[in-house]
Amino acid sequence: MRDTRILMGMPITVEIADPAGAQESINQVFNYFDYVDKKFSTYKDNSEISRINRYEIDEADYTSDMKEVLRLSEDTKNKTSGYFNIKDRNGNLDPSGLVKGWAIHKAAEMLFKAGYKNFYVEAGGDIQASGKNNSGQDWRVGIRNPFNQEEIVKVVQISNMGVATSGNYIRGQHIYNPHNMANNITEITSLTVIGASVYEADRFATAAFAMGQQGINFIENTPGLEGYMINVNGVATMTGGFKKYVV
Amino acid sequence: MKKIFLSILTISAFAFYVAYQRMGWGSSTLPQLPGQNPAFTFPAFSNVFGNYKDGRYQGISVDAYYGRVEVLAIIEGGRIVDIEFLDYPHEQPTSKQINAEAVPMLEIEAIVAQSAEVDIVSGATQTSRAFKESLASALAKAK
Numbered sequence: 001m002r003d004t005r006i007l008m009g010m011p012i013t014v015e016i017a018d019p020a021g022a023q024e025s026i027n028q029v030f031n032y033f034d035y036v037d038k039k040f041s042t043y044k045d046n047s048e049i050s051r052i053n054r055y056e057i058d059e060a061d062y063t064s065d066m067k068e069v070l071r072l073s074e075d076t077k078n079k080t081s082g083y084f085n086i087k088d089r090n091g092n093l094d095p096s097g098l099v100k101g102w103a104i105h106k107a108a109e110m111l112f113k114a115g116y117k118n119f120y121v122e123a124g125g126d127i128q129a130s131g132k133n134n135s136g137q138d139w140r141v142g143i144r145n146p147f148n149q150e151e152i153v154k155v156v157q158i159s160n161m162g163v164a165t166s167g168n169y170i171r172g173q174h175i176y177n178p179h180n181m182a183n184n185i186t187e188i189t190s191l192t193v194i195g196a197s198v199y200e201a202d203r204f205a206t207a208a209f210a211m212g213q214q215g216i217n218f219i220e221n222t223p224g225l226e227g228y229m230i231n232v233n234g235v236a237t238m239t240g241g242f243k244k245y246v247v
Numbered sequence: 248m249k250k251i252f253l254s255i256l257t258i259s260a261f262a263f264y265v266a267y268q269r270m271g272w273g274s275s276t277l278p279q280l281p282g283q284n285p286a287f288t289f290p291a292f293s294n295v296f297g298n299y300k301d302g303r304y305q306g307i308s309v310d311a312y313y314g315r316v317e318v319l320a321i322i323e324g325g326r327i328v329d330i331e332f333l334d335y336p337h338e339q340p341t342s343k344q345i346n347a348e349a350v351p352m353l354e355i356e357a358i359v360a361q362s363a364e365v366d367i368v369s370g371a372t373q374t375s376r377a378f379k380e381s382l383a384s385a386l387a388k389a390k
Contacts, residue, residue, distance in 0.1 A: 009382050015366070043383045125370040133366050144370025145360060153358040155365055167371030192369055220352055230358055240352030247363060 005030045008037040008100070010124035016111065017118035017134045025114050029107045029121060036103040039065060042094050053092045069095050069102060072203075080207035080218070101164055101202025104128050108198075126164040128198040140247065146190040146230055153236070154192075154228060156245035162198025166191050166209035167230075187213050190230040194245055201225065213237075299325050299389040305333065306381030320385040 002015035003026045012033055014026045041047045048066050051057050062070070073095050076084040086095045100123055107121045108128035118131030120139055129139035138159040142152030146167055156163070167190035191209045195201040204225055208215030216237045219227035226242040299322040308317040317333040 013367075120367055122367050122369075125368065127367050127369055129367070139367060140363070140365040142361065142363070142365035142368045144368050145358065146370070148360075149370070151360040152363075152365060152368060153360060155361055155363045163369045165369045165371050190371065216353060234358050236356050236358050238354050238356070240354070243354070 001026065003030075005033075007033045008041070008123070009043075012121075012123040014107075014111075014121050015119060016116055017132065018116050021116065021119070025111060025116065028114075029110060032107050032110060033103060033123065036099060036106075039063070040069065040095060040099045042092070042096065049093060049095065069099060072102065073098050076203045076207065080204070083210045084203060084207035097206045098199075098203050100124060101126055101162070101197075101199040104202075105162070105197050105199040126162070126198050126202050128162045129158050130160055132159065143190075143192050143228060147234065153230070155247040156194065156242075157247050158194065158245060161194060161196060162201045163192060163194050164198055164202035164205045165193075166202075166205040188215065188229055188231050191215055191219075192228045193219055193225055194227070194242070195225045299386060301325065302389060304385040304388045306383070306385035308381065318381045318385060320382060320389065322389050 001021035001023065002013065003023070004011050004013040006012070007030060012030065014029045016022075016025065038044060038046075039048045042049055042053070044050060048057065048063060052062070052066070070086075070093070073084070073086045076098060077086075084097065086093050086097065088094045104121050104123050104126055105128060107123075108119070108130060111119050111121070112130065116130070118133070120127055120129040125144065127139075127141060129141070133139050138157040141156050141158060141163050143154040143156070143165065145151035145153045188209065191205050193201040193205040193208065195204070204219065204222060205227075208218045208227065211218055213229075213231065216227050216229040216239065219225050219229075220239040226239045226245065228239075228242055229237045231237070301322050301324065304320045304322065306318045306320065319333050
């Protein structure tokens with residue numbers, strides 16, 4: 001059973017391979033993403049994050065989810081030498097680089113707690129996959145070609161793991177180097193990270209992408225993560241353990 | 248004696264750490280996020296979808312550093328059914344050569360399109376600010 005909605009400005013897909021998969025469970029996941037969007041979207045005037053950026057809420061009154069996300073953002077900043085930074089060019093807080101992976105993780109956890117074993121949650125190209133697919137195999141994940149969105153350039157098989165890709169397919173440059181704000185990242189175009197949790201994969205993919213071509217070294221040197229980086233010339237660099245996932 | 252005990256303790260701790268790291272998620276549970284609130288309660292919702300008026304709404308053109316992004320949101324039955332790109336920055340040729348970093352474990356290959364069947368695709372989708380901004384402006388018209 002599979003369903004897709006567009007929420008948070010991106011397609012979100014949930015598939016449950018368990019025979020008992022219920023639409024109601026999938027709807028709950030979509031509702032959760034909508035809840036997250038209403039709280040963390042910097043494009044919604046009434047979101048908590050927008051109100052925080054307008055200094056309308058005292059820090060003591062932040063909701064527990066907000067406190068958690070801000071704390072995890074700070075933690076990520078510290079673990080990435082500041083390459084992950086939720087302060088944008090204007091000094092506002094924008095935790096969207098962390099919230100997506102965090103929300104996917106939470107959504108997967110909801111399904112797991114509901115008793116499901118075989119499913120995935122995918123939001124905007126980031127994935128948490130649990131158990132097996134409908135054929136009883138590990139989930140097969142294709143890495144999109146950054147130069148042609150209709151193609152995939154690598155296939156990996158995962159179970160109980162997360163995959164996240166940072167990049168700039170439409171040259172939107174949604175990631176910039178916080179240590180050098182004038183220069184956008186140009187030399188790499190896609191960085192896919194595999195980890196135990198999509199939350200870990202996502203936040204470190206975001207930070208590593210901002211490091212430019214050094215990012216893959218950072219992934220290589222971070223225990224529990226593997227990565228596949230594609231540069232602007234269509235050359236890929238993969239970490240030593242990445243191949244074990246390749247089909 | 249004390250030294251031997253300390254050594255054993257250190258080795259045990261390391262072995263435990265390695266075992267712990269390798270266990271990963273196991274099959275029993277998802278890992279807990281640091282500081283995760285176990286008493287997380289699911290919020291109540293009403294009228295989550297179906298807030299938009301049917302039609303085709305063009306978003307504003309937004310600077311995405313390498314060019315401009317402009318989207319068209321298509322609403323049917325009150326829901327977004329499609330988002331089209333009216334404009335997006337095109338590929339820019341570059342002659343910049345990338346040197347492989349001297350990390351021995353890293354491997355390099357040219358990317359090649361694959362034809363294998365997959366369940367899911369991972370890729371950076373249209374999450375750029377420009378995309379969201381243009382889409383938000385389109386949806387504002389659909390309210």
